Amino acid sequence: QVQLQESGPGLVKPSETLSLTCAVSGYSITSGYYWGWIRQPPGKGLEWIGSFYYSGSTYYNPSLKSRVTISVDTSKNQFSLRLSSVTAADTAVYSCARLPAARYFDYWGQGTLVTVSS
Amino acid sequence: QSALTQPASVSGSPGQSITISCTGTSSDVGGYNYVSWYQQHPGKAPKLMIYDVSNRPSGVSNRFSGSKSGNTASLTISGLQAEDEADYYCSSYTSSSTLVFGGGTELTVL
Numbered sequence: 487q488v489q490l491q492e493s494g495p496g497l498v499k500p501s502e503t504l505s506l507t508c509a510v511s512g513y514s515i516t517s518g519y520y521w522g523w524i525r526q527p528p529g530k531g532l533e534w535i536g537s538f539y540y541s542g543s544t545y546y547n548p549s550l551k552s553r554v555t556i557s558v559d560t561s562k563n564q565f566s567l568r569l570s571s572v573t574a575a576d577t578a579v580y581s582c583a584r585l586p587a588a589r590y591f592d593y594w595g596q597g598t599l600v601t602v603s604s
Numbered sequence: 605q606s607a608l609t610q611p612a613s614v615s616g617s618p619g620q621s622i623t624i625s626c627t628g629t630s631s632d633v634g635g636y637n638y639v640s641w642y643q644q645h646p647g648k649a650p651k652l653m654i655y656d657v658s659n660r661p662s663g664v665s666n667r668f669s670g671s672k673s674g675n676t677a678s679l680t681i682s683g684l685q686a687e688d689e690a691d692y693y694c695s696s697y698t699s700s701s702t703l704v705f706g707g708g709t710e711l712t713v714l
Contacts, residue, residue, distance in 0.1 A: 590640035
């Protein structure tokens with residue numbers, strides 16, 4: 487059974503960098519499939535942040551591209567999200583997920599709430 | 605990229621059928637058969653209900669079906685049940701190799 491678990495600080499100060507990690511179990515990231523991040527502001531809809539394939543291809547939401555970096559640590563079977571220069575508008579539940587063929591999400595983590603506040 | 609357009613809310617009585625629309629452009633919904641639908645109950649992670657326009661993952665009830673015509677995709681739920689009450693989101697692959705979600709639709713079972 488594929489499982490994804492997000493972890494990281496729940497509170498980030500404005501202008502700082504948000505950093506989250508997604509630990510994957512039950513499936514090796516290097517076995518294939520794409521992996522990605524999605525966020526959902528409280529009471530609002532889903533927003534795709536970005537997706538990657540372990541061997542190199544990475545795609546970002548154009549509206550976040552200048553501030554986002556997704557990286558992978560295959561030795562730990564996990565991947566990470568960094569979002570720089572955060573503001574209150576970045577407050578959201580951040581979720582990681584698996585993408586078969588890069589076009590839909592079949593397994594999701596439970597999500598973690600990150601609040602941007604001083 | 606702009607979010608796909610969904611109705612904010614729909615409702616139906618138990619046993620009835622409802623349809624949720626998802627409108628995009630020729631650069632996303634209309635250009636590819638790569639529309640997916642997700643069900644989200646409050647406080648829970650989204651669940652994949654339909655992928656590639658009309659395919660159901662294993663374990664998803666056949667009461668859920670998807671279709672597409674031009675730039676608009678649709679999710680139909682037949683034999684509505686109380687447990688279907690949730691938020692529903694569509695998503696599409698785009699010509700820029702990105703993904704875009706719809707704004708979400710709140711389904712109320714009367």
